[in-house]
Amino acid sequence: MTSLVKPVETRRLYQSIADQINTLIRHGSFQAGARLPPERELAQQLGVSRPSLREALIALEIRGQVEIRMGSGVYVCEVGSETSPLTAMGESPTELMQARAAIEGSVIVLACTRLTSDGTARLQKTLDVMRDLIAAGRSPLEPDRQFHIAIAEIAGNSVLTRLVGELFDGRNDPIAAKASVLSENITTWGVALSEHERILRTLEARDPIAAQAAIRSHLKASEERWVGDA
Numbered sequence: 001m002t003s004l005v006k007p008v009e010t011r012r013l014y015q016s017i018a019d020q021i022n023t024l025i026r027h028g029s030f031q032a033g034a035r036l037p038p039e040r041e042l043a044q045q046l047g048v049s050r051p052s053l054r055e056a057l058i059a060l061e062i063r064g065q066v067e068i069r070m071g072s073g074v075y076v077c078e079v080g081s082e083t084s085p086l087t088a089m090g091e092s093p094t095e096l097m098q099a100r101a102a103i104e105g106s107v108i109v110l111a112c113t114r115l116t117s118d119g120t121a122r123l124q125k126t127l128d129v130m131r132d133l134i135a136a137g138r139s140p141l142e143p144d145r146q147f148h149i150a151i152a153e154i155a156g157n158s159v160l161t162r163l164v165g166e167l168f169d170g171r172n173d174p175i176a177a178k179a180s181v182l183s184e185n186i187t188t189w190g191v192a193l194s195e196h197e198r199i200l201r202t203l204e205a206r207d208p209i210a211a212q213a214a215i216r217s218h219l220k221a222s223e224e225r226w227v228g229d230a
Helices: 011-026 039-045 052-062 093-114 116-135 140-153 159-171 174-183 184-202 208-227
Strands: 066-069 074-075
Touching: 011 039, 011 052, 039 052, 052 066, 052 074, 052 174, 052 208, 066 093, 066 174, 093 159, 093 174, 093 184, 116 140, 140 159, 140 184, 159 174, 174 184, 174 208, 184 208
Parallel strands: none
Antiparallel strands: 066 074
């Protein structure tokens, strides 16, 4: 009997929204080659937030059902035989960044009390590497990760360090990775570097309230660059 039992998949909101859009496409509400309504209008029609809608559209593009053309809109691809519900493509990027803000906002408070000159130098080095990579037109993702991991290690809690790393690596999930491709460029990375520099200044000042505000502001800004209402 137990061999017939299968785990029940926890549905993410973007999956449900994507399924609604897929149903509309298959029922002829949106023809192949047609442009979907603007995000604000479509979000109102479906009764969802624009970030959640954007995640659903990204998921549909990964599955080949729509094409997102930057500056033009979202277009329906040739309708095939795909009728199955959308499978999970990772955590919601919005929820992922909110989880990071909750955990890293607490971690940095601990780091403020335990920062040493060596820790400061380590953090500064990651920012220097980020700056050099951005200047060279390359992605500074690895030193970005090292910066957040270093703060957790300075805080001195191995469990929190592991969680920070695992949540950061959630950006490698298909939906988060696609959101990154659509939104990240040298300009946005430059902004992110400035946000990191502000975080380091608040740490150096041993100001836990300012440090917590700085890292949460950075992660909220990152979320908005991915799937925000901008």
